[in-house]
Amino acid sequence: MDADLITVRDLRVSFASDAGIARVLDGVQCGIRAGEIRGLVGESGCGKTTLARAILGILPRNAARIDSGTVMFGGRNLLDLPEDRLAAEVRGREIAYIPQDPSTAFNPVFTIGTQIADLMRWKSPLARAANPPSGRARREADLARVIELLRLVQLPNPEALLRKYPHEVSGGQRQRLMIAMALLPEPKLVIADEPTTALDVTVQAQILKLLKQLARERNVAVLFTTHDLGAAYEICDRITVMYAGQEVEEAPVSEFFDRPSHPYTRKLLDSLPSAETGLRGIPGEIPRLIDPPAGCRFNPRCERASDLCRTDRPPPEPVSPGHMVRCHHRLTEFSA
């Protein structure tokens, strides 16, 4: 089995608010292999963005606290790395980020070309080369690379695009630009946080296809957070399911859809709209993270819950190669 490129172990993150301390990530474990597209799915508020931000080291300093855990990447625990080294060596270089809403990622008063040139000054792969060209030669080499990547993300007439302001291009084009900018430093891992939420459905499909194609061609790992199971099905190799800050199941994409083992995963799949059932929600509510249920946090909404589930968080149990579940009463083929 391939080794993980990045391994998150026992990650606990809490947020302070006037109402109290919210335990938003509760001992999360997750590993992503080189070149794989890993989906992180779950209802709104389950902690997908918090996990992505913890990996990137961009949790809000005033509110968030990392209580425990490690994020191992390239032999280092990123949580121990000082902010200046994280910014200079990792974030935006080895680990890149594609945000939800590309419209907020650009400065409206500068052209796209100016903003990309600025990015390349710090994040160009040439900045890390043994004998990098300098001055004009470096700028020309960087520009050639930018143009090549803009063509790769299928943006027509890249030279003209660089002279435009962000508001002069469509949302889909801005998201293609974000993908190109994320790939410019030749990262090993791209974190794509609901990258197509702000786009209409047809553009979403094109962007997802592109992301998958680029990840495959360049052997880049992708952590893809989404609450859209259809999107996860389209592009992911493996899926991790989060519920209220706990990961509950991890499976190759086909097993996830064909053989869900956690009752929550089953309910997530059952909530997909269909012609027969229409729209069905999951009965009950997500718990408040200020005083979450002990044990498995899904227990108040789970028909299979026993006293054990109300006291002990289930350990990860293997279901089949690459498939694990945390449930004291997991579904089997006979019970599903």
Ligand SMILES: Nc1ncnc2c1ncn2[C@@H]1O[C@H](COP(=O)(O)OP(=O)(O)OP(=O)(O)O)[C@@H](O)[C@H]1O
């Ligand atoms: N800055 C913050 N201050 C306080 N609480 C926060 C903050 N950011 C997130 N939270 C809380 O952390 C929990 C997890 O939020 P998060 O955004 O990680 O979930 P998510 O799964 O990404 O949701 P969505 O799918 O809606 O983006 C929520 O209860 C949220 O209210």
